[in-house]
Amino acid sequence: MTEAPSTTPKVESSEENSSEEETFKILVTHPEVPQEALDLMSRGCKLIMCESLPPNRTEILQKAKGVHGMFWGSHIPLDKEVLDVAGPQLKSISTMSAGIDYVDVEELKKRKIPLGHTPIVLSDAVADLAMGLMLSAARRFHEGRTKIDSSTWENYHIEWMWGQDVRDSTVGFFGFGSIGQAIAKRLKGFDIERVLYTTRRPIDKKLEKQFNAQKVEFHELLGQSDFLFIAAPLTPETEGIFNSTAFPKMKKTAVLINIARGPIVNQDDLYTALKTNQIFSAGIDVMNPEPLPANDKLLTLPNIVITPHIGSATKRTRTDMATIAAHNVLRGLVGEPMLSPAY
Numbered sequence: 001m002t003e004a005p006s007t008t009p010k011v012e013s014s015e016e017n018s019s020e021e022e023t024f025k026i027l028v029t030h031p032e033v034p035q036e037a038l039d040l041m042s043r044g045c046k047l048i049m050c051e052s053l054p055p056n057r058t059e060i061l062q063k064a065k066g067v068h069g070m071f072w073g074s075h076i077p078l079d080k081e082v083l084d085v086a087g088p089q090l091k092s093i094s095t096m097s098a099g100i101d102y103v104d105v106e107e108l109k110k111r112k113i114p115l116g117h118t119p120i121v122l123s124d125a126v127a128d129l130a131m132g133l134m135l136s137a138a139r140r141f142h143e144g145r146t147k148i149d150s151s152t153w154e155n156y157h158i159e160w161m162w163g164q165d166v167r168d169s170t171v172g173f174f175g176f177g178s179i180g181q182a183i184a185k186r187l188k189g190f191d192i193e194r195v196l197y198t199t200r201r202p203i204d205k206k207l208e209k210q211f212n213a214q215k216v217e218f219h220e221l222l223g224q225s226d227f228l229f230i231a232a233p234l235t236p237e238t239e240g241i242f243n244s245t246a247f248p249k250m251k252k253t254a255v256l257i258n259i260a261r262g263p264i265v266n267q268d269d270l271y272t273a274l275k276t277n278q279i280f281s282a283g284i285d286v287m288n289p290e291p292l293p294a295n296d297k298l299l300t301l302p303n304i305v306i307t308p309h310i311g312s313a314t315k316r317t318r319t320d321m322a323t324i325a326a327h328n329v330l331r332g333l334v335g336e337p338m339l340s341p342a343y
């Protein structure tokens with residue numbers, strides 16, 4: 001999976017009779033890229049490191065001029081302005097993320113610049129987090145903690161803090177790619193009843209069989225899911241699709257989990273749905289905006305569990321993502337197919 005390009009990256013010198021071989025310059029837009037990836041790229045290439053934390057667009061624009069490759073290590077928009085500043089010699093870019101909603105893909109395609117990204121390798125880590133969010137939202141972990149903090153632990157009531165059972169439930173997936181399937185794999189141990197899903201692209205019949213999964217229409221997914229995972233990319237079609245029209249179609253006992261992108265959910269409508277018990281609870285790792293301000297009204301609700309976009313945040317996963325992104329950039333520089341091309 002992580003083979004280096006077959007050719008050592010070298011720029012063809014533009015000056016006639018130049019005795020010195022120029023090396024490719026790669027802009028690394030994040031100062032904390034794991035060393036393994038930096039070591040790979042610095043063999044034969046010159047790295048132009050950005051130093052700001054959080055990563056900063058101004059610094060990126062200052063350093064982008066004349067680079068041949070970009071290791072895009074943050075979710076800062078990668079757009080026409082960046083490409084114009086870099087110049088026409090730019091020939092290879094990779095993000096260190098699965099989602100590429102912050103990249104102007106059409107502009108890159110127009111300029112014939114290959115783009116790499118890092119899906120698959122993070123699916124297990126994100127699926128682990130999704131399971132945590134599912135269980136903690138279903139069994140009210142956050143609310144339970146606030147009961148302890150406020151000395152309102154009242155378990156002498158038989159009906160106190162009742163949650164939702166996972167066993168025998170119908171689990172829905174809005175998006176059933178690598179992350180959705182990794183979640184479904186984990187759910188096999190939970191004795192669920194069935195899996196429903198919607199996707200843009202049809203999935204292999206063998207996979208459907210493996211997960212006992214059935215493709216349905218969006219309204220059926222909403223109406224029948226006890227647990228509904230959002231695991232789809234953010235696109236113009238998915239933006240805001242979980243809104244005041246969708247929530248009333250869900251079960252009042254439903255638990256919604258979002259590990260994809262915040263703007264797929266209309267957050268004001270989610271607030272209302274939770275506040276008025278249109279759905280039981282939610283567990284979200286992604287929101288809009290990020291970082292979520294500490295005074296956001298979502299944080300006042302007892303029935304939502306929120307984590308700060310940490311789906312892929314383990315040492316092993318982030319290191320693997322960085323390594324794959326580095327290989328993508330290096331391969332793009334020498335005109336070889338990337339390990340995980342975005343198109």
Ligand SMILES: O=C(O)[C@H](O)CO
Nearest residue numbers: 096097098099122312
């Ligand atoms: O898209 C992704 O890979 C995650 O959101 C982490 O960046």
